[in-house]
Amino acid sequence: MAFIKFLLLMTLCLEFSNSSNILLAPFDTGYNSRIRNVLRIGRMLLQAGHDVTVIVSDRIENESLFKQAEGSNLESEFKVLKYKTPAFDPDTAQSSVNQEWLDSMIYKPYATLLHIMRQPFEDSLTFALEDQDVWNEIAASKFDLIFADEGVFFPRMVSAYFDIPLIVYCNWGPMSLDANFSPKFNLAFVHAFFPAMFTDEMTFTERIMNVVEYLRVKWIWYNMYNRFISICRKHGYGDACYNIRDAYKTISLFMMNRNDAIHYPAPYMPHVISIEGFFLMSEIEPLNTEYSNIMNKAGEHGIIVASFGSMQRRLDPKTSKKFAIAFAAMPQTVIWSYEGPLPKGLGNNTIVKKWYPQESLLAHPSTKLFVTHCGASALFQALHYATPIVGVPFFWDQPFNCHKLTHKVKSGKTVLLTEMTSEKLKNTMQEVISDKRYKDNANKAADIYHSQPIDPKKKLMYWIEYVIKHKGAHHLRSDAENNLNFFQYYLLDIITLAVCSLVMFGGIVTVVIKYLIQYIVCRLNNKIKKD
CATH class of the missing domain: 3.40.50.2000 (Glycogen Phosphorylase B;)
Structure with missing residues (x-):
């Protein structure tokens, strides 16, 4: 039964x-x-x-x-x-x-x-x-x-x-x-x-x-x-x-x-x-012991999270060296997602990882800055966690995303690879971290983002x-x-009809006026001849 x-x-x-x-x-x-x-x-x-x-x-x-x-x-x-x-x-x-x-x-x-x-x-x-x-x-x-x-x-x-x-x-x-x-x-x-x-x-x-x-x-x-x-x-x-x-x-x-x-x-x-941002974590996973110790050792200076996405995990030696030297000059601890050969100039403050819990790091209050390529996921992570950014875009949608964060949201600055030096990158990172306006703007944007009906x-x-x-x-x-075809969508057929109608109407009016003028002139001439 x-x-x-x-x-x-x-x-x-x-x-x-x-x-x-x-x-x-x-x-x-x-x-x-x-x-x-x-x-x-x-x-x-x-x-x-x-x-x-x-x-x-x-x-x-x-x-x-x-x-x-x-x-x-x-x-x-x-x-x-x-x-x-x-x-x-x-x-x-x-x-x-x-x-x-x-x-x-x-x-x-x-x-x-x-x-x-x-x-x-x-x-x-x-x-x-x-x-x-x-x-x-x-x-x-x-x-x-x-x-x-x-x-x-x-x-x-x-x-x-x-x-x-x-x-x-x-x-x-x-x-x-x-x-x-x-x-x-x-x-x-x-x-x-x-x-x-x-x-x-x-x-x-x-x-x-x-x-x-x-x-x-x-x-x-x-x-x-x-x-x-x-x-x-x-x-x-x-x-x-x-x-x-x-x-x-x-x-x-x-x-x-x-x-x-x-x-x-x-x-x-x-x-x-x-x-x-559907891909963002619903609940942040707590950091394991290794990363918790890194956060504690970072102290009041905090950390910088650096990642250039899944497709720029290996950079050419010249570019990776520029990043390494700039990171080494910062008082913050830098956690860098990177799997290429260790670049020259890497500082003792920089921890290189092939993979790390990026969202958990960005959500942590000790994180002061996100150095990012501004990919789609990174864009919404920076927005969601109200993290100031220094954007270094490479291709496709990344320049667009960096531009929106730095010019519309105004939560950071963009550094172009073609213009980047270690000194310029270091100065930009220091400016974004020290100027509270960037963090305030990030908070405002995050508040708007979080105010969703569903x-x-x-x-x-x-x-x-x-x-x-x-x-x-x-x-x-x-x-x-x-x-709708091209002419219908842009109302070109209606505009053409209107223009033709106006031309025809104008032509008719012109002919009528011309006829009236000729008629009046003819009558006047006849009257003058009779007189």
Whole structure:
């Protein structure tokens, strides 16, 4: 009898379960914060009772940084689909495991960065499409939702081919790889990469530069999309391949890391969701004995936390030496996340670690400064923990993020690598630590950030489950925004009609006036002749 009751209970639980089958597609060109944050979303979905399948290359789990950050085995948490990739040499690969390739991107214009990334984008798409076992598994799995990083293109095709709702995630914030993919901005509003130091109040010259760069980037993406679609169609997926380019017309939601405290106000459609800082810890983990002792020994001077993200953990000797000498000149203890050869000039006050509990360190009251590349995660950590920063950006979204912290929030200063010397970096760090205005501004911004109506993690889960419940969220997307052609969107057809109408009206008036004048002159002439 007890066994029968147990079976009935299990049947009821299954009947009312909200468990869904979700395909998670991180951006796999070597381990970085983009992968880490998408996997965090996957773990949140697991905790909510959903079945999550992660699709990655067969090489990602072999990377040392992946093992340090995520553990040695994804299969212990997720169901994993691995598409096959050819053997590659880490020293020459176009991947984040190749430091020389990463360094080639430093301070390059956005259009140049797209040319550098074109082959990795294409390879990811090609390798995934060529693995038929993976596609057979996708077809058999009957997924309820695809959650994909915007830098992964095959999920867009999968969404269209199998009619699965798609959520696209942007790790960077209010921008997308393809200019105006989503969210769509009017050209009067600056895109994040055109260039980073532009604000939402541009001069006439800046507006010209903004439009020229926008058109340049759109042309690059036009050619890239044509190439991607051609590759996809060769594998027999037909018209679904066009969704690689047109996914902005079909996605259910576009999720991005954005918050009013740091980013400029802008109008967004209902399907564009801000999930600001969802990856931050809900509860800070206490420091272990080693780091607690470091904090105690630092005394009243406190510590400086230095990190340049997952992709700049190995710097060239000249650059790393500049940092080492500047850190050595500070009275604070410096904890530096770095795994390259120990640089020359390293001081006794500098502790070098391959990996450390960054959030726990930033949350500690002894932390006086965060020296950072201003990646997406570092941006929100500095904001959340009200930590003054010295930003040293390298590429992609980092100059944009540093500019927002140092010019909008005014919680620190930016030092460009091209202009950086040890002396300049040291003076900048001393200024930010000694001037209380930077800390006060950081506190103000943190207060705004924390004043949210709903926790970002809960917001994220709400909207994902909203899409699952309604089998998509196309009703939130504007068809007018996406389907109006260029002339309709910018009202050029109406303006043309108005101009033509005015010209016609002006022409008619001119003819009438001319006729009247001729008539009056003729009558006057006739009258003069009679007289």
